[in-house]
Amino acid sequence: MADIGTLLSEIVGVEHVLAGDAISEDYAHDEALSRDPVKPAYVVRPETAEQVARILKAASDQGVSVTARGSGSGLSGASVPLANGVLISFERMNAILEIDTENHVAVVQPGVTLQELDAKTAEHGLVYTVYPGELSASLGGNVGTNAGGMRAVKYGVTRHNVLGLEAALPTGELIRTGGKYVKASTGYDLTQLIIGSEGTLALVTEAVLKLHPRLPHQGTVLAPFTDLDEVARAVPKVVGSGLGPLIVEYIDGLTMGAITYSSQLKLGIPADVRDTSHAYLVVMLENRTQDRLGEDIEELGELLGGLGAKDVYVLDGPSARKLIDAREKAFFTAKAAGADDIIDTVIPRASLPEFMARTREIAQENNTFVIGCGHAGDGNVHLAVLQKDPEVRARVLRALFEAGIGLGGAISGEHGIGRKHVQSFVELTDPTTVDLMRRIKTAFDPAGILNPGVLF
Amino acid sequence: MADIGTLLSEIVGVEHVLAGDAISEDYAHDEALSRDPVKPAYVVRPETAEQVARILKAASDQGVSVTARGSGSGLSGASVPLANGVLISFERMNAILEIDTENHVAVVQPGVTLQELDAKTAEHGLVYTVYPGELSASLGGNVGTNAGGMRAVKYGVTRHNVLGLEAALPTGELIRTGGKYVKASTGYDLTQLIIGSEGTLALVTEAVLKLHPRLPHQGTVLAPFTDLDEVARAVPKVVGSGLGPLIVEYIDGLTMGAITYSSQLKLGIPADVRDTSHAYLVVMLENRTQDRLGEDIEELGELLGGLGAKDVYVLDGPSARKLIDAREKAFFTAKAAGADDIIDTVIPRASLPEFMARTREIAQENNTFVIGCGHAGDGNVHLAVLQKDPEVRARVLRALFEAGIGLGGAISGEHGIGRKHVQSFVELTDPTTVDLMRRIKTAFDPAGILNPGVLF
Numbered sequence A, B: 001m002a003d004i005g006t007l008l009s010e011i012v013g014v015e016h017v018l019a020g021d022a023i024s025e026d027y028a029h030d031e032a033l034s035r036d037p038v039k040p041a042y043v044v045r046p047e048t049a050e051q052v053a054r055i056l057k058a059a060s061d062q063g064v065s066v067t068a069r070g071s072g073s074g075l076s077g078a079s080v081p082l083a084n085g086v087l088i089s090f091e092r093m094n095a096i097l098e099i100d101t102e103n104h105v106a107v108v109q110p111g112v113t114l115q116e117l118d119a120k121t122a123e124h125g126l127v128y129t130v131y132p133g134e135l136s137a138s139l140g141g142n143v144g145t146n147a148g149g150m151r152a153v154k155y156g157v158t159r160h161n162v163l164g165l166e167a168a169l170p171t172g173e174l175i176r177t178g179g180k181y182v183k184a185s186t187g188y189d190l191t192q193l194i195i196g197s198e199g200t201l202a203l204v205t206e207a208v209l210k211l212h213p214r215l216p217h218q219g220t221v222l223a224p225f226t227d228l229d230e231v232a233r234a235v236p237k238v239v240g241s242g243l244g245p246l247i248v249e250y251i252d253g254l255t256m257g258a259i260t261y262s263s264q265l266k267l268g269i270p271a272d273v274r275d276t277s278h279a280y281l282v283v284m285l286e287n288r289t290q291d292r293l294g295e296d297i298e299e300l301g302e303l304l305g306g307l308g309a310k311d312v313y314v315l316d317g318p319s320a321r322k323l324i325d326a327r328e329k330a331f332f333t334a335k336a337a338g339a340d341d342i343i344d345t346v347i348p349r350a351s352l353p354e355f356m357a358r359t360r361e362i363a364q365e366n367n368t369f370v371i372g373c374g375h376a377g378d379g380n381v382h383l384a385v386l387q388k389d390p391e392v393r394a395r396v397l398r399a400l401f402e403a404g405i406g407l408g409g410a411i412s413g414e415h416g417i418g419r420k421h422v423q424s425f426v427e428l429t430d431p432t433t434v435d436l437m438r439r440i441k442t443a444f445d446p447a448g449i450l451n452p453g454v455l456f
Ligand SMILES: Cc1cc2nc3c(=O)[nH]c(=O)nc-3n(C[C@H](O)[C@H](O)[C@H](O)COP(=O)(O)OP(=O)(O)OC[C@H]3O[C@@H](n4cnc5c(N)ncnc54)[C@H](O)[C@@H]3O)c2cc1C
Pocket: A030, A031, A067, A068, A069, A070, A071, A072, A073, A074, A075, A078, A079, A090, A110, A131, A132, A133, A134, A136, A137, A138, A139, A140, A141, A142, A143, A144, A145, A146, A147, A148, A149, A150, A197, A198, A199, A200, A202, A203, A204, A205, A328, A329, A330, A331, A332, A414, A415, A451
């Protein structure tokens, strides 16, 4: 039996296979907190879809595990390899193959980053509307995690914006799913099955993405509220207003303090308002015309006032950008502040007050500090958990997941299960469903080489 | 081994099991053309999800086939049972369980019709935005076919509007997928896998549907063009305009003639325009305010004029409703005109001119009459094929599918493969993909009881 390292070199060329000390620390981790780094036996950097398929075939034949890595910005440890496994890095497959302005689609290789794609689509007055907080993330990784982000409340998540894929199966074949059309009823939807599967079913070698016209005018409103319950009660009204908000984020008082402090952001909120506001709502609107945007912002302001906002601040362009930016970087702020874990439970948005109340109880019971912000319009709560003791922390996480599931939600809205939450996922999900998912996994990956230890 | 009829009676009560002559003709067909009706051995009408699960378990144990039926309005023969099989009719599971105005979701049983749901959501100022042409269709059937319809260009198809399911597995368990939230990254998306699977993977016993605010103002524009190529070239510009059209339909001259004639519709188009117009575009806009709608309609008119429309007619409410209604009934008009088949190939929308050119060639080569209309904004072309000779007709259909697939499209945009297009589906799809789908089928349905002969 040939050595896997030799086989990899034959497939991609020896200069694109790394082993031992040639493997940098970067490949050993993603952005998940409190996880030990793991270096794989080999890092391989394919250039073509065919190479990816051949690598998978070789790995299946040899029973060697394979983990896909985009930009390694994931928060669940899903792109962290096994020590005796192969890590496929898609860094060389980073071409934007096409911006099709007639069909409004982009065709990209998986290593393209959101930032690169955004710059390119902007040239054509188009936009790929999935905007997770980290624009260095790759499209392949986005497909892997079903990435979401702030704009999901208007445009949906990755799942709603990927029209088709080329993917390499663990058995060594390439398949194409979907295409440059928004709908089909022609067999099972393999595109959707692969999206969000965290590199456990097939590896994406090309993606067809839906683009939208880039609306030129955006406006942002910041509204302080007495507490999170009030914010939570306002959210359905804002989403249901017909104003079609682009962003509906909540930020709790502590997180707001931390992110404004760390990004030196002055929002001009008087001290008395700030001191009595324990939660904020940030709503962004967009429009084709400045006039309509202005009208809508005014209407939104009135709506928020009626819903208990203590004041309504219409942010100018630079302040708005800074605030959104700081919100996106909230993860790093939390990390710098010593957060030991970040979770992103999703619940029906109307259950936000109940979930937050339960969160406070769980935090208190366990002497743990829990703060957060989140995609309120989607019921997706991002919580930073500060608790050094791993056992207590595990208990807190588990209790939070149970609370979310108890309210009809799920463990993760967009970050994924990865390696971090496997036990909770398997134990808190109905066994029939887990068994079914395992059988689907086997249908794709009979040798079980793709990302073992992730999800199951 | 107990007789399946006895088992069914034990599960649902003898009065809800029909056999022999008690089975009406209705249960023997859907709306697919040129298909012979087939009466099943038993029709069973369960009342609860548990009963559905028990029926499936019994059928799996006995190796008896099971076909699900909603309203039987499908166009691909997918709800037509096998002669020795069981037909589950969901007519008694027809309750709207909840309209949740905070989370903007409806929870329904599968037998609820679109019409019933629309009436109910209207009371709350909300709307379920999936509007296929036949409002007697059931939500279970809509999930089965991934139903689309005219409004998909703005709001997506069933796939984009179903948030969660309760479903009975062929192995006899009930599972719940998704929930009252728009996104999750927590294991494989079983909701999406079941949607569009035409009753071959699991049977839906409850669905959680996404609702939107019901915008009060709608306006419709009808634009005649010289030919279909011009219409096709206009479509991407209309979709990309930022006007966010609710409907972008094309209707060819003959079909327009037929539907206006059969519904006694007077649109006030002067004879000279009508005689030189071989294709029409119908665009509907909606808005929160009448003013904005008016402005947008005006802008749309100018846009269409610049794109070669011979004139632009803004239809008043009743005329617009009548035209849309007539368009929705185009199927029945085609049927009355002697159509022998209807297909709904989907292609990248910019390929519409090429596809239509190829359609004309195929029709001519085979002495066949092919006319149509379609969801132009989605590249979904509905063609009525008039050709009595089944062999020639099969050749025409196959050539049309090949043409669509050759342009990067798929056999069906929304009607499904069903029993009608199985051979084309299996032969024109890459064998690796078909094999993978078969393995997925087996993962759900090891005994192969669910709708055998559909898809594969
Ligand atoms: C500051 C910060 C903010 C963030 N904000 C958000 C947010 O708002 N919303 C959100 O959803 N996420 C957010 N994230 C998480 C992260 O950016 C996303 O999960 C992103 O999708 C990861 O992309 P990546 O390229 O870094 O993937 P990686 O971390 O490299 O991999 C993620 C997963 O995808 C798989 N994968 C990678 N490439 C492929 C491929 N070609 N084929 C198949 N599977 C593949 C991997 O195996 C792994 O399972 C944030 C992260 C940070 C650090």
